[in-house]
Amino acid sequence: MLDKRMTLDDIVDQLSDGMTIGIGGWATRRKPMALVRALLRSRLKDLTLVSYGGPDVGLLAAAGKLRRLVFAFVSLDHYPLDPHFRAARQEGLDVLELDEGMFHLGLRAAAMRVPFLPTHIGIGTDIIRQPAFRTVRSPYEDGEELVAVPALPLDAALLHVHRADALGNVLTLSPDPFFDELMARAAKRVFVTTEKLVPTPELDMANNARFNLCERALISGVAEAPFGAHPTSATPDYQLDLGHLKTYADSAASPEGWVDYRARFIDVGADHYLDAIGGAGRVAALPKPVY
Amino acid sequence: MTDTSRPTPYSLAELVITAAAETWRHDGEVMATGIGPLPRLAAALAKTTFNPALQTTDGECFYTASPVPPGPATDTPPVIEGWSPYDRVFSALWGGKRHAMVAPVQMDRFGQTNISVIGDHARPKAAMLGARGFPGNSVHHPNSFFFANHTSRTFVAGEVDFVCSAGYNPARYLNGQPPRGLDLRLIVTDLAVLDFGGPGHAIQVRSLHPGVSFDQVQDNTGFPLHRLEHVATTSAPTAEQLALIRQLDPNNVRRTVFKGDPAGDRRTA
Structure with missing residues (x-):
């Protein structure tokens, strides 16, 4: 019987230095944060992170795990500029900056096993002046010059x-599935x-078929992590934790501040994290944020 | 167009909302996205007055039948009329059926804007959000802009530090002509309403807020503005519009946008 x-x-052990890793969710929503904290506790390094960025980016950057970041934004929504991300960026972290929709096309191209997808996105901007970009001429009568999103x-x-079985059948019950399906299809292996x-x-x-992200054949491993998205949200189960x-x-704000945060919430380990943030009852009762 | 004789006092925020709402007047049935409280209230005002066909969202992933007030939720939950997850936002915007009003950090004389970095992209002096959806938005659907601080640091000389959204800059065209969806509409600031109606899409002052002079706007802009022979005064909100704005913004979030919530008519300030 298949058991993933x-x-x-165990998931962290499947990863290795220098890998390109996609992290699902969007900004402050449904990020695999328990797994991100496990990455911070590991010896992994030199990662290329691909993310619709939230606190996953700042945490991995602050811990010195990143060699490169592929992103279109990094935001904590209510605190729009993440100071950990800003500090890393201002110290010269290597980046590939994309448009949000271009990001989606890059994942789609990988999922389709084609080298690029053409688009108008990026024309007229500095995005396509980054060295990663080329343009391509339409082979049809229009002859149009287009951006080739790698x-x-x-x-x-x-x-x-939100829910999974041991075989890797999964459900994301939140109202917006974001681009997790494309992340899964663009990846060699998927861990949830x-x-x-x-x-x-x-x-x-x-009854839940519309919440089924992708077929289980794509999923390599499943770890149970209650409140595993905290401090980001996993609605309808719980909301984001603005206080955290x-x-x-x-x-x-200071090196001591980061050392303290790390000791209290990262190095404390997954088993004690819930106590550190005030317990399950507190997280379950977090109010719906105002947008 | 003019209602300047009306004595009802109004704030600068209310003047901006009323002026910005105009940008959606002739759009028909499109998604209206207003980023930040004043553009969002402007879209709400347009939807509840002259363009009821507009579709607006709750700021997350649902279209609502009537605009959702900014700030804490009211007692009555909105009626949801449709679904707008991010995947669908992109699909919709690539088709052009959207008009956004966004609030960039910098704009240059071409209408190019920046929300990514101040300084060098590889090692910025100040890292900001990242380009978000600006590149795609700018070449697929109409865009308008709001600036809370009209200064020569926001309306910069030369080009913006990192071009996130395309403008009317021939040096950056790929096919010898403007990108096919490029359609820059209105710029609303704390000083004036501007548009791209000058020669070669040059930015011009369309109307000055009451009590603001053309020279004041020009002095706070890092590039020459096209000057019309006669520059209008931005129309004051009518009593009806002010009453509606109060209903659309019961939490009075609009009061927090400009420091001290100044009067809209600065002749009386």
């Missing part, structure tokens, strides 16, 4: 879902953390 259950550390193949994609690991019938797939995001952002 793993621990967070494929963004991933060695691994790390995603957070899940709020709840359940027997297959409890997925109630007949502020603590995280404030920890960039």
